[in-house]
Amino acid sequence: MNEIREPAYRLTDDEFRFICQYVYDIAGIVLNDSKREMVYRRLTRIVRERKLSSFSEYCQILKQNDERERPYFINAITTNLTSFFREKHHFDFLIDEELQRLIQKNQAQKRIRIWCSASSTGEEPYSIAISVCEALKSYLSSWDIKILATDIDSDVLAKAKAGIYDMHRIEDIPETYKSTYFKRGIGQNANQVKASSQLQNLITFKQLNLLHEWPMKGPFDLIFCRNVIIYFDKATQQDLFARYYELLSPGGLLFLGHSENLGPFQKYFENIGRTIFRKPIVKV
Ligand SMILES: C[S@@+](CC[C@H](N)C(=O)[O-])C[C@H]1O[C@@H](n2cnc3c(N)ncnc32)[C@H](O)[C@@H]1O
Secondary structure, three states: OOOEEOOOOEEOHHHHHHHHHHHHHHHOOOOOHHHHHHHHHHHHHHHHHOOOOOHHHHHHHHHOOOOOHHHHHHHHHOOOOOOOOOOHHHHHHHHHHHHHHHHHHOOOOOEEEEEEOOOOOOHHHHHHHHHHHHHOHHHOOOOEEEEEEEEOOHHHHHHHHHOEEEHHHHOOOOHHHHHHHEEEEEOOEEEEEEEOHHHHHHEEEEEOOOOOOOOOOOOEEEEEEOOOHHHOOHHHHHHHHHHHHHHEEEEEEEEEOOOOOOHHHHHHOEEEEOOEEEOOOOOO
16 A cells, blocks of 8 residues: 655544544544545644644544544544535425325324434535425415434534535526525625525524434435445444434335435335435325
8 A cells, every 4th residue: 555645634544444434433434545644634624633643643643533533533534525406306296295295194193203323514404494495385374394403523513504605506496486585694794695594493403423423303205315324334324224214205206316225225215206215195
């Protein structure tokens, strides 16, 4: 293996291996040698900020299982790439079909519960909230509709909660969505927009490591688990699918990312669209 060198820092094979194991143990994220440069880049920033002289010193801090350091490490190591209406076909399906179906299905309780389980900086839960507002305008005041948005990374959650985005982040969404759901010119900054309070009131943001126990009892009508399981190994994925299954209401939907699949767990779900899976009403 090639060691990466920079004048001040050197990441040895042993240190890299330790970091891979550490991130796997606490977040389930699998890193391989192809991620070495990325790890180096992201952690060098922390080593510098902490005014440490080497990666070795930083690894020592992690080895001491320093509770204060762990969140900084996690926030640095996670990949948070996301966008509004990413994989648009999921939102088209929500607006055109699924949300209306839930209105019929949940008529008795007048309640809809949605979980966005790796929400990153918030673009995904806000896109879900916009879809809800568009499809269920006339039900919003009389129905109890809530979206739970969770992520392991406290930095992205803070950004998501604030709901403030650079204008270019929403440039591809329809004009009517921009004018209805985003306020322009936040404070002095004309290039930023803020998600409307209507959207923000629908969403609760909470920190949650998917590997840990989930405090929510469910059931959820819709669960979004998109572009996160790709970072996990097969065993972790199958374990998570079983847990999502338990938390879904009968007939509830699980949405995965474009390159993700259920693997052997597919037999418990019905594949009803591109990376959209329904938990059958009758258990199979
Ligand atoms: C690439 S982003 C995907 C964001 C969004 N779901 C989407 O599809 O656009 C992956 C997110 O998963 C989160 N993540 C990684 N490991 C996690 C874990 N063990 N528990 C909860 N979230 C995790 C990361 O912090 C990151 O924000």
